[in-house]
Amino acid sequence: MIYTDTRDNSVKVDFKTAVMNGMNSASGGLYIPTSFPKLDSSLLSKDPAPSFRDVAFNMAKPYVEGEIPDNDLAAIIQDAYPFQPKIVPLDNTSYVLELFHGPTCAFKDFGARFMARVMSYFNRSEATPLHILVATSGDTGSAVGSAFHNVPGLDVTILYPDGKISAIQEKQLSTFTGNVRALKVKGTFDDCQKLVKTAFTDNELRSKLRLSSANSINIARLLPQGFYYMYAALTTRNRCKIDNKISDPAIIMVVPSGNFGNLTSGLIAREMGAPITGFVAATNTNRTIPDWIATGDYNARPSVETYANAMDVGAPSNYERIKAMYNLDEVRGLFASYWLDNNGIIEAIKACHQNTGYIIDPHGAIAYKAWKDIKDGKLEELVNGKKNDFNKPGLTPSVPDWADKVLSKKAIGIALETASPAKFGSTVTDAIGREPPMPARLEEIMRLPDNAIPMDNDYGKFKDWLIENL
Numbered sequence: 001m002i003y004t005d006t007r008d009n010s011v012k013v014d015f016k017t018a019v020m021n022g023m024n025s026a027s028g029g030l031y032i033p034t035s036f037p038k039l040d041s042s043l044l045s046k047d048p049a050p051s052f053r054d055v056a057f058n059m060a061k062p063y064v065e066g067e068i069p070d071n072d073l074a075a076i077i078q079d080a081y082p083f084q085p086k087i088v089p090l091d092n093t094s095y096v097l098e099l100f101h102g103p104t105c106a107f108k109d110f111g112a113r114f115m116a117r118v119m120s121y122f123n124r125s126e127a128t129p130l131h132i133l134v135a136t137s138g139d140t141g142s143a144v145g146s147a148f149h150n151v152p153g154l155d156v157t158i159l160y161p162d163g164k165i166s167a168i169q170e171k172q173l174s175t176f177t178g179n180v181r182a183l184k185v186k187g188t189f190d191d192c193q194k195l196v197k198t199a200f201t202d203n204e205l206r207s208k209l210r211l212s213s214a215n216s217i218n219i220a221r222l223l224p225q226g227f228y229y230m231y232a233a234l235t236t237r238n239r240c241k242i243d244n245k246i247s248d249p250a251i252i253m254v255v256p257s258g259n260f261g262n263l264t265s266g267l268i269a270r271e272m273g274a275p276i277t278g279f280v281a282a283t284n285t286n287r288t289i290p291d292w293i294a295t296g297d298y299n300a301r302p303s304v305e306t307y308a309n310a311m312d313v314g315a316p317s318n319y320e321r322i323k324a325m326y327n328l329d330e331v332r333g334l335f336a337s338y339w340l341d342n343n344g345i346i347e348a349i350k351a352c353h354q355n356t357g358y359i360i361d362p363h364g365a366i367a368y369k370a371w372k373d374i375k376d377g378k379l380e381e382l383v384n385g386k387k388n389d390f391n392k393p394g395l396t397p398s399v400p401d402w403a404d405k406v407l408s409k410k411a412i413g414i415a416l417e418t419a420s421p422a423k424f425g426s427t428v429t430d431a432i433g434r435e436p437p438m439p440a441r442l443e444e445i446m447r448l449p450d451n452a453i454p455m456d457n458d459y460g461k462f463k464d465w466l467i468e469n470l
């Protein structure tokens with residue numbers, strides 16, 4: 001596969017270069033494959049649907065062709081995924097796709113574990129370590145730290161905004177030892193991301209250290225996230241025959257989004273033949289993308305703190321990739337969008353619990369409520385010309401091409417549950433009056449000592465620290 005760049009389409013690199021560089025320091029752009037090969041129709045039409053690992057292997061194959069042989073790829077997939085996504089029906093036409101069954105209890109394990117194994121594969125013959133810099137607004141850092149921990153030849157530095165993530169998230173970041181460490185930055189997620197981006201474009205630093213990224217800008221995190229969209233779409237399509245007797249349903253993926261890596265992976269899965277009709281971009285108050293879809297103007301802005309803090313992103317990096325794949329009209333055809341403020345998030349967790357008994361986390365709750373509103377008539381109101389104000393929480397006043405499928409009850413929604421509710425225990429408890437169950441692997445982490453290193457929001461100091469300590 002040849003990869004190009006969102007800012008310079010004369011760029012042509014192989015998979016290894018795209019993965020190891022993370023982003024193109026010359027242009028500041030993001031790598032993107034030049035094509036999205038369709039899976040074989042025999043695989044797409046299989047009933048029962050193929051297993052998660054089968055889907056993963058077949059989707060990864062064209063992107064690593066000629067660089068990772070089949071047996072090594074199969075070993076990477078096997079080692080990366082001892083767990084898999086789970087599909088939970090909430091009612092006739094609503095499903096939750098649970099993506100938190102990996103070691104750090106969030107969906108980012110899917111991308112991070114694949115990427116770590118691919119990087120380790122490509123780094124086998126190198127004499128010096130590869131230094132991974134990661135900015136995280138919550139779950140990226142722990143997934144990356146966990147995925148790379150004790151992997152030889154790789155070294156990880158995590159930057160997170162001090163005081164802006166939950167207690168469990170902080171424990172998950174700050175308790176690593178050995179080749180993984182965390183810096184707590186006096187600033188926001190966007191500040192952390194800027195420090196990392198500046199480091200990548202600093203040629204003097206890059207002459208001293210081999211640097212790579214691991215957040216959602218790395219193509220080796222984005223591609224594997226497509227696996228669960230394909231798996232869920234194929235599996236759900238087949239079970240609809242029993243669940244609701246809708247044959248060939250319009251499958252709508254409802255994606256709680258921040259940096260829009262997850263949603264971009266869904267777009268890739270769709271290009272590869274996943275039976276996905278559309279998407280709902282669901283955000284918190286950081287509604288840069290919903291506003292873009294509503295108004296046509298893209299205005300990146302500083303991030304705002306919310307209860308769904310892994311989505312506190314005001315300048316989503318993957319906007320560049322979405323724009324490289326589709327124009328605004330196509331995006332409006334494919335996407336509905338939706339946002340909730342903090343009050344709405346609490347109400348959504350409560351509504352989900354009351355209506356279905358399911359305990360959902362603050363991120364997934366926005367997706368749940370988005371689909372519920374769409375199904376319960378908010379999209380129909382829009383179709384009938386009732387223009388709601390995009391400055392108010394709820395459905396963005398833009399009608400996707402698939403609206404008729406919802407109105408004729410031929411659509412099903414799959415809300416992506418991106419984290420275990422236990423990671424956001426206090427918000428969930430506030431909403432439903434009881435604590436969500438705590439997975440054992442989280443409980444163990446709460447007992448480990450905190451090793452995070454304080455860091456000012458100052459590139460000079462950050463650079464000096466890197467040079468002295470790595």
Ligand SMILES: *Cc1c(COP(=O)(O)O)cnc(C)c1O
Nearest residue numbers: 139258259260261262310418419
């Ligand atoms: C990272 C994260 C998101 C947002 O994913 P993006 O790919 O940045 O859009 C949503 N929910 C949780 C729990 C996350 O950790």
